[in-house]
Amino acid sequence: MAERTSAAPRPGTAPLTERSSRVAVARKLTRRAGREKAGAFLAEGAQAVGEALAAHVDGAVRVREVFTTGHERHAAALERARAASVPVHLVTERAAASLSETVTPQGLVAVCDLPDVGVAEALAARPKLVAVLVGVADPGNAGTVVRVADAAGAGAVLFAGDTVDAYNGKAVRASTGSVFHLPVARNRDAAAVLAACRAAGLRLIGADGYATDDLDTADLRGDLAEPTAWVFGSEAHGLPVAVRAELDTTLRVPLYGRAESLNLATAAAVCLYASARAQHR
Helix, strand or coil: CCCCCCCCCCCCCCCECCCCHHHHHHHHHHCHHHHHHHCEEEEECHHHHHHHHHHHHHCCCCEEEEEECCCHHHHHHHHHHHHCCCCEEEECHHHHHHCCCCCCCCCEEEEEECCCCCHHHHCCCCCCEEEEEECCCCHHHHHHHHHHHHHCCCCEEEEECCCCCCCCHHHHHHHCCHHHCCCEEEECCHHHHHHHHHHCCCEEEEECCCCCCEHHHHHHHCHHHCCEEEEECECCCECCHHHHCCCCEEEECCCCCCCCCCCHHHHHHHHHHHHHHHHCC
16 A cells, blocks of 8 residues: 555555554654754654644744554644644554654654754854753753753753754653754854854853852852853763863852752753843842
């Protein structure tokens, strides 16, 4: 049976299997090389797919197609896809699982164009708050920082150095759709990213658990109200020496209890919200 490309599968249409060429092509997007070659990535689940379709309607991101197992919980997203003339393909549970990187696949996946956003473009509007990730390896942490940055009203998230791919499946899921809400740009040259932030009028503050000054002290001085690029380093090693040399200062999150430290995503949330609160006073 020929694979359909209409905006909705006809009643009685046999679902595509994991051996289908269309599913096989989409499955390549679970790997970074496949995403870069195709210029596309996968968004899984009702929340992410719904946000992708909203961005599609707004002209921010193009959704190429949607795969669904046809579960009734997907009805709202599928109706939105059909209204936007996005092709919808019915697939088997096994086909859906082959497109998923989760233990419990949700049976709803959208194929989206990779946004072509450079660092300069992401900073063109001169945002007052930006998150910069340098050498962050865990996609869950990276995606959560995108989500937090979105919630805190940041204008962009910049992935620098050897940071994980922002459109890794786990990172996209952890962002819960925020990857479609604000510019996300990447440049492997961390020094160039920091220079671009400085040129955009942003003060460079590194999050460092061993810094002399802390957020409370900086807030009392009024430092956090300034336009800021918060720079977060890797989970295991923190900020590289070369990156530290480019920063205006480093700050630590004060710990009032007995915990030794905070994980990256939690520390990023505290730092970004401290700046957002100061900037919105």
